[in-house]
Amino acid sequence: LDHNNISEIKPEAFEGLHELRKLSLADNRIERLETAVFQELTQLTRLYLQKNRIERIDEDSFRDLRFLEELDLSFNRIVDFPRTLFEHNDHVVSLNISGITLSNLHVDMFACSAQLSIIAFERFSYCKYAPLVRTCYPKGDGLSSVGELIDNCVLRVVIWLVGVLTISLNCVVVIGRVCFQGENPAHSLVIKNLAVADFLMGVYLLAVACKDSELRAVFNQFALSWMQSGACAVLGVVAVASSEVSIFILTYLSLERYVMLVHPYKNCHVSLPAAALSMACLWLGGLLLAVLPLLGLAPSFYASNAVCFPLHLHHVYADGWQYSTAMFVCLNGACLVVICFCYVSIFRSIQQTRRETADCVHGAARTSFAQRFFLIVLTDAMCWAPIMFMKLLALANITISDSAYAWLAVLVLPINSALNPLLYSLSTQAFKKRMSALASRIRVSALNFSRSSQCAILSLSSLSLWEFLLQCRGGHLRPVASAARPWQQSSLMTSLAMKPTVQRSLTAPMTTKGKKTSVAGTSRRRG
Known part of the structure; x- marks a missing residue:
């Protein structure tokens, strides 16, 4: 019919x-x-x-x-x-x-x-x-399938690699900034906060990778419970807070550099308390943006896909799509425009200054500055511009391929968290010099420890305990005047055990100017 x-x-x-x-x-x-x-x-x-x-x-x-x-x-x-x-x-x-x-x-x-x-x-x-x-x-939707949370094997490997790389690099930045001395404390605080924000993105990626391993081949049986769970919502909050705080701090750094380099005579250097207050406000804003949808605005905001990130590209008008558009297109777009404006202005200012003092500046230095600014702007644009472009295409009812959606969610968004440590810390000359000095101090400490260990082994085999304590103070082996005798070792050990005052004297300075005191002599008088 x-x-x-x-x-x-x-x-x-x-x-x-x-x-x-x-x-x-x-x-x-x-x-x-x-x-x-x-x-x-x-x-x-x-x-x-x-x-x-x-x-x-x-x-x-x-x-x-x-x-x-x-x-x-x-x-x-x-x-x-x-x-x-x-x-x-x-x-x-x-x-x-x-x-x-x-x-x-x-x-x-x-x-x-x-x-x-x-x-x-x-x-x-x-x-x-x-x-x-x-x-x-x-x-499937390009990212997940009936059996797998992450359907593509290449994407699965990339998530692990980017997650481990992001966590490792940002840990190096935080540890290095904590150990370094003599650095601008306000700037160091900002960079450490940026590293912590990017570190959270690495935690998010590894959590998703672990969940994928847990639900291998049986994903659809647990997909609903996973996507509606509190764990998925927490992961979504972590990812959104990380991405938003990161772009906020990058905008803050761009504005700070713009003021310092384009207007150097305004004396607008940021103090440590002002930097701490700024970071607290940025973290509060990022966390509020991440948590607000769960407070009644869009309860299923993070349940639109299996990785709990609310891009809303496949389901454009899903719960909370207006909020997602406002955050990822409008707010982040404004931050990207500010970043680009600041670095273009900085580059133009440096070029103008160097033209006026061309005899003092080498062409290689100009090229280095230009490359560095270009990389900073390029990586930020590569991270956020595709997201905004895809979001606008989705709102225009233009179909986005499954593969583009998957790579955008897994690689393009988090890659900036792995690149920021390289751009803002690990590739700078100051950080390289401080890391080299730190490595040298570690090598010296290891060498001294090795010498002390050798000293202890050699002394116990050829000296009496008394001569060992005298000759090896400070971790340095000194020449031995005479060989040790067994009865000296036993009598000295008995003396040390019975006379606490002798033990205390061993920790005192060997000599003082004008008053030379022999530990051995003290032992004989009191023994």
């Missing part, structure tokens, strides 16, 4: 057709399915209702179709599915509800039929409501 402009099905329409096995009403104008409209079709196994105008289905519409195996309701205008719609259809094997945007899906809706093995939705995100179905269409 396809293509017959049928707009209504009355209850008595199929009266007496008890043996009918297949019915197709596709491409008609049916708008509603009444209660028990198919009550006479008790032996029906296949029903096709695709491409109609159905807006409402009564919860008992399919009650009498107990042997139904295949049902196609795709490309209709259904908004709400009754939760008990398929309650009496125990033999359904294939269900097609693609082309329908649903808002009230529930996991109980598809749990009635143990034989349901194939289901087709409009979006992959709906598959989590059918955790026991073996085959679900679409098979």
Whole structure:
């Protein structure tokens, strides 16, 4: 009965057709399915209702179709599915509800039929409501699939590598800044806060990678519980706070450098308390932006995908899409414009100054400065510009490929957290010199420890304990006047055990100018 402009099905329409096995009403104008409209079709196994105008289905519409195996309701205008719609259809094997945007899906809706093995939705995100179905269409969103949280093996490796690299580099920055002395404390505090913010992005990546390993091959069975869990929300908060605080601090650093280099005579150097207050405000702002959606604004803000990051590219108008657009496009776009303006102004100012003092500046130095500024602006633009561009394309209803979405979420966004330590700390000459000095001090300490150990071994084998304490003070081996004798070692050890004053004298200075005191002499007089 396809293509017959049928707009209504009355209850008595199929009266007496008890043996009918297949019915197709596709491409008609049916708008509603009444209660028990198919009550006479008790032996029906296949029903096709695709491409109609159905807006409402009564919860008992399919009650009498107990042997139904295949049902196609795709490309209709259904908004709400009754939760008990398929309650009496125990033999359904294939269900097609693609082309329908649903808002009230529930996991109980598809749990009635143990034989349901194939289901087709409009979006992959709906598959989590059918955790026991073996085959679900679409098979993935580029990032996740029915079996895997991270479907692409290359992406899986990249997440681990970028996460470990981000954590390692930012730990080096924090440790180095803590150990260095004589550095500008305000600037050092800002860089340490930037490193901590980027460190959190590495923690987020490793947490996602660990969850992927945990749910390997069984992801869809636990997808709904994972995406609606508090752990997923916490990971989303960590990732958003990290990205927002990071771009805020980069904007702060750009403005600070702009004022210091473009207007050097205004004496606008930032003090340590002012820098600490600024960092506290930036962290508070970033955390507030991350937590605010959970406070009633958009409760499922972080449940739009399996990695808990609310880009809203595949589901543009999902819960909280306005907030996501305002944050990732408007706010971060403004920060990126400020950063670009500051560094372009700095570069122009340096170029102008060097033209006026061309005889004092080498061309290689100009090239070095230009390359450094170019890299800073380029990495920031590479991180945030693609996100804003993709977001605008999605809002314009332009389809974004699954692979582009996956790489954007996994690599492009976090890569800036791994590059910031290189750009702002590890590649600077001052940091390199301080790290070299720190490494030299560590080598000297290790050498002194080795010499002290050798001193102890050699002395115990050839000297008496008394001569060992005299000759090896300060970790340096001194020439021995005479060989030790066994009775000297035993008598000295007895003397040390019985005379606490001798033990205290061993820790006192060996000599003082004008008053030379012999420890050995003191021992003889008191022994």
